Amino acid sequence: MSLYRTFDSADLRIWLSTQITLSTQLGGKPEEWSIKEVSDGNLNSVFLVHGLDSSLCCKQALPHVRVAPDWPMPLERALYEARYMRATEAAVTGLAPKLFHYDADLFLLVMECLSPHTVLRSALIADQVTPGFSETIGQYVAQTVHTTGWTTRPFEEGSRLLADFAGNTALTRITVDLILNDPYRVCTRNPEPEPALLSAVEALRTDRPLHAAISRLQNIFLTCRQALLHGDLHTGSIMLHERDVRVIDGEFATMGPIGFDCGLYLGNLALHACAAPQKMPAMEHEMRVFWAAFAEQFQTLVSQGGGDVGGLLEDDAARLTMVQDMLLGILRDTAGFAGLEIIRRTIGFAQVADYSLCPDDAARTTARKRALEIGRTLIMSAEAIESPDALFALLCPSPATGAPSLT
Amino acid sequence: MSLYRTFDSADLRIWLSTQITLSTQLGGKPEEWSIKEVSDGNLNSVFLVHGLDSSLCCKQALPHVRVAPDWPMPLERALYEARYMRATEAAVTGLAPKLFHYDADLFLLVMECLSPHTVLRSALIADQVTPGFSETIGQYVAQTVHTTGWTTRPFEEGSRLLADFAGNTALTRITVDLILNDPYRVCTRNPEPEPALLSAVEALRTDRPLHAAISRLQNIFLTCRQALLHGDLHTGSIMLHERDVRVIDGEFATMGPIGFDCGLYLGNLALHACAAPQKMPAMEHEMRVFWAAFAEQFQTLVSQGGGDVGGLLEDDAARLTMVQDMLLGILRDTAGFAGLEIIRRTIGFAQVADYSLCPDDAARTTARKRALEIGRTLIMSAEAIESPDALFALLCPSPATGAPSLT
Ligand SMILES: Nc1ncnc2c1ncn2[C@@H]1O[C@H](COP(=O)(O)OP(=O)(O)OP(=O)(O)O)[C@@H](O)[C@H]1O
Ligand SMILES: Nc1ncnc2c1ncn2[C@@H]1O[C@H](COP(=O)(O)OP(=O)(O)OP(=O)(O)O)[C@@H](O)[C@H]1O
Numbered sequence: 001m002s003l004y005r006t007f008d009s010a011d012l013r014i015w016l017s018t019q020i021t022l023s024t025q026l027g028g029k030p031e032e033w034s035i036k037e038v039s040d041g042n043l044n045s046v047f048l049v050h051g052l053d054s055s056l057c058c059k060q061a062l063p064h065v066r067v068a069p070d071w072p073m074p075l076e077r078a079l080y081e082a083r084y085m086r087a088t089e090a091a092v093t094g095l096a097p098k099l100f101h102y103d104a105d106l107f108l109l110v111m112e113c114l115s116p117h118t119v120l121r122s123a124l125i126a127d128q129v130t131p132g133f134s135e136t137i138g139q140y141v142a143q144t145v146h147t148t149g150w151t152t153r154p155f156e157e158g159s160r161l162l163a164d165f166a167g168n169t170a171l172t173r174i175t176v177d178l179i180l181n182d183p184y185r186v187c188t189r190n191p192e193p194e195p196a197l198l199s200a201v202e203a204l205r206t207d208r209p210l211h212a213a214i215s216r217l218q219n220i221f222l223t224c225r226q227a228l229l230h231g232d233l234h235t236g237s238i239m240l241h242e243r244d245v246r247v248i249d250g251e252f253a254t255m256g257p258i259g260f261d262c263g264l265y266l267g268n269l270a271l272h273a274c275a276a277p278q279k280m281p282a283m284e285h286e287m288r289v290f291w292a293a294f295a296e297q298f299q300t301l302v303s304q305g306g307g308d309v310g311g312l313l314e315d316d317a318a319r320l321t322m323v324q325d326m327l328l329g330i331l332r333d334t335a336g337f338a339g340l341e342i343i344r345r346t347i348g349f350a351q352v353a354d355y356s357l358c359p360d361d362a363a364r365t366t367a368r369k370r371a372l373e374i375g376r377t378l379i380m381s382a383e384a385i386e387s388p389d390a391l392f393a394l395l396c397p398s399p400a401t402g403a404p405s406l407t
Numbered sequence: 408m409s410l411y412r413t414f415d416s417a418d419l420r421i422w423l424s425t426q427i428t429l430s431t432q433l434g435g436k437p438e439e440w441s442i443k444e445v446s447d448g449n450l451n452s453v454f455l456v457h458g459l460d461s462s463l464c465c466k467q468a469l470p471h472v473r474v475a476p477d478w479p480m481p482l483e484r485a486l487y488e489a490r491y492m493r494a495t496e497a498a499v500t501g502l503a504p505k506l507f508h509y510d511a512d513l514f515l516l517v518m519e520c521l522s523p524h525t526v527l528r529s530a531l532i533a534d535q536v537t538p539g540f541s542e543t544i545g546q547y548v549a550q551t552v553h554t555t556g557w558t559t560r561p562f563e564e565g566s567r568l569l570a571d572f573a574g575n576t577a578l579t580r581i582t583v584d585l586i587l588n589d590p591y592r593v594c595t596r597n598p599e600p601e602p603a604l605l606s607a608v609e610a611l612r613t614d615r616p617l618h619a620a621i622s623r624l625q626n627i628f629l630t631c632r633q634a635l636l637h638g639d640l641h642t643g644s645i646m647l648h649e650r651d652v653r654v655i656d657g658e659f660a661t662m663g664p665i666g667f668d669c670g671l672y673l674g675n676l677a678l679h680a681c682a683a684p685q686k687m688p689a690m691e692h693e694m695r696v697f698w699a700a701f702a703e704q705f706q707t708l709v710s711q712g713g714g715d716v717g718g719l720l721e722d723d724a725a726r727l728t729m730v731q732d733m734l735l736g737i738l739r740d741t742a743g744f745a746g747l748e749i750i751r752r753t754i755g756f757a758q759v760a761d762y763s764l765c766p767d768d769a770a771r772t773t774a775r776k777r778a779l780e781i782g783r784t785l786i787m788s789a790e791a792i793e794s795p796d797a798l799f800a801l802l803c804p805s806p807a808t809g810a811p812s813l814t
Pocket of ligand 2 (some may be wrong): 442445446447448449450451452453455464504518519520521522526643644655656658
């Protein structure tokens with residue numbers, strides 16, 4: 001018999017009171033704890049528990065999509081999120097909440113409560129961020145992919161990660177459908193586009209050169225298993241308070257192309273700039289800060305060697321050349337996946353709240369059309385990108401000229 | 408307590424007599440069966456059992472390398488060979504022996520006995536092959552990678568294969584060490600090269616541009632998980648009789664780059680041509696037959712669609728373009744892995760018997776030097792190859808000019 005049941009605050013209080021380590025950590029008596037549900041994502045319930053001495057965040061998987069109860073979703077995603085946190089925790093201390101406990105029967109994670117942190121997307125919308133926050137995200141990606149890739153560890157470790165995460169198919173199916181396919185086909189999951197956007201949406205459905213370029217990215221996503229990805233690194237998966245920036249919500253973790261994590265993050269910064277064009281310079285600054293931090297850290301860490309890839313390279317210069325080749329490949333993948341993310345968050349399922357910044361419908365339509373153009377251009381140009389500057393120019397085209405044309 | 412024990416013929420006879428299906432299939436009484444050990448590979452024991460009605464081939468993993476008893480080797484490789492045979496059997500009926508039974512305690516496979524087949528390498532050395540045998544191998548590779556890749560099946564199936572084979576690290580470690588590293592470094596596993604070859608071997612150990620190109624191939628081998636590979640597709644893993652050609656010995660199976668299987672096969676044909684230069688035209692013919700059969704079948708099968716990669720492509724022309732792009736990538740990987748195989752089988756552990764065709768020491772040294780040059784050129788030129796003809800020109804350089812130079 002399964003021990004799983006969906007918790008409300010009362011159930012959680014009772015359960016926590018039976019967990020000696022956790023209840024001691026909280027401090028005080030169970031009836032003195034305050035428990036608040038803060039679920040705002042699409043999938044899970046999240047409770048913040050404040051005791052007399054400390055606080056905990058409890059995240060439980062539901063057997064369905066939280067915002068769409070008729071869409072079933074296997075509970076095992078909580079297991080993969082726990083595995084992801086454990087596989088990366090040594091590499092990202094202070095860049096992610098600490099996982100204290102995972103309950104395999106309840107599909108429940110108990111982790112560090114981030115307080116008074118807010119979700120980056122909301123902070124951006126409220127214009128309450130300390131510039132430069134993207135440096136931490138760049139470091140985070142470099143640290144996680146370094147600790148889980150093939151260049152600095154014996155391949156047996158990467159093989160174990162392949163085995164441990166290959167089963168996370170329920171969430172990878174979401175990526176495959178929602179990011180890599182749905183926006184480009186008729187599909188009941190797609191919300192009805194606003195009338196002014198209809199022709200742009202229809203154009204994406206019949207755009208054969210675009211579909212060919214997307215097929216290439218689909219192939220990269222599924223075949224190119226470079227490192228363990230977060231898999232859902234958008235601005236809603238990041239919490240911050242002043243200079244303390246943390247990545248949460250690793251339930252989409254899968255071995256995949258490093259440019260996927262980078263592309264989702266940069267794509268979401270670009271979306272914000274589309275919704276609020278006056279913030280384009282600030283977003284471009286964040287993109288540059290992200291990439292500089294990522295590339296520098298990746299280069300430092302990966303050129304240390306120690307893995308089966310590059311093991312023959314004896315001098316630093318040779319390893320550096322290899323790492324720079326890898327970075328160029330990651331940069332190109334980043335462009336493609338950023339383009340896919342921008343389009344899916346504009347017309348697909350789970351659109352972004354950033355568009356609420358648009359003052360009126362007309363401005364929102366303009367912003368969305370612009371996002372679709374930027375997305376398409378990124379996807380079509382990805383393979384030819386030669387430098388980070390070229391990527392930023394595509395992500396943040398100057399408003400006067402619009403998205404760079406393809407010809 | 409483990410039930411495993413290493414079988415001799417007597418043990419095998421007793422065990423088979425307890426297996427109703429198998430002993431009925433053999434026919435006659437156990438004492439009427441003839442059992443012959445035919446182990447000639449490096450790793451396992453193989454027995455052929457002839458009953459009154461039919462024959463069986465029994466292959467058992469030993470806890471060590473058969474030819475190097477002090478080199479321990481996990482028994483689980485037999486499990487991966489059985490999994491590989493099952494994962495591919497529907498796609499390669501008649502191109503591989505049928506697996507009748509796998510015993511998980513004994514790490515023992517019972518399969519169709521191929522008779523009067525001989526191992527392709529021996530048949531080549533004895534000059535007893537029917538030309539065109541490589542057509543079957545091309546079809547075999549196309550069928551196996553089609554049935555296990557991402558283009559014609561939902562990605563969940565490929566993910567299951569990733570999980571099922573990621574644990575085959577003991578044999579993948581052999582590939583990583585023996586093919587991708589050892590020939591280019593000082594290592595006790597490498598046999599002492601003949602004096603006349605010493606400077607060529609030393610040159611490979613200090614050849615930095617070569618090491619950089621090999622690092623790229625190491626990266627491809629470990630990150631590019633396109634399909635389930637046989638993983639050891641040399642001419643010793645093929646048995647044939649007239650036009651009946653079968654692939655055996657899938658214990659190195661792993662998800663990896665399709666060009667790895669192609670490269671090992673073509674590399675072994677090229678090795679044979681190096682050892683017996685008068686057979687170069689015949690080997691070039693086989694290479695062309697292999698690639699034509701592989702490419703045609705791959706194109707036909709993969710452009711059928713049905714998988715998550717390319718699912719947006721609605722017309723045949725678009726899918727064909729995608730498949731041709733894939734084929735070009737496979738062709739380039741094939742060149743690189745062929746080069747690695749040629750070098751490792753010439754100076755590394757587990758060299759090929761083909762060199763016994765050389766009439767004397769001087770001829771053998773010439774043949775080996777030539778092989779090393781061809782191998783190096785393939786590795787260095789792989790990325791720039793544009794057509795199958797360009798690959799064949801590198802694999803079979805005209806004897807007058809020697810290996811094409813790199814400048
Ligand atoms: N460690 C934490 N500390 C404080 N609050 C948190 C923590 N983790 C999550 N939260 C809050 O709970 C919300 C939902 O968390 P999370 O994004 O992990 O859930 P989700 O349902 O998986 O979301 P998604 O649909 O984006 O996958 C976050 O937006 C945040 O407000
Ligand atoms: N199905 C079969 N029918 C007849 N003979 C077979 C069959 N399978 C294997 N053999 C014989 O047994 C020998 C060893 O088999 P196989 O190559 O599978 O073993 P191995 O020890 O794994 O070799 P390797 O070192 O190449 O990995 C073959 O060369 C062949 O002579």
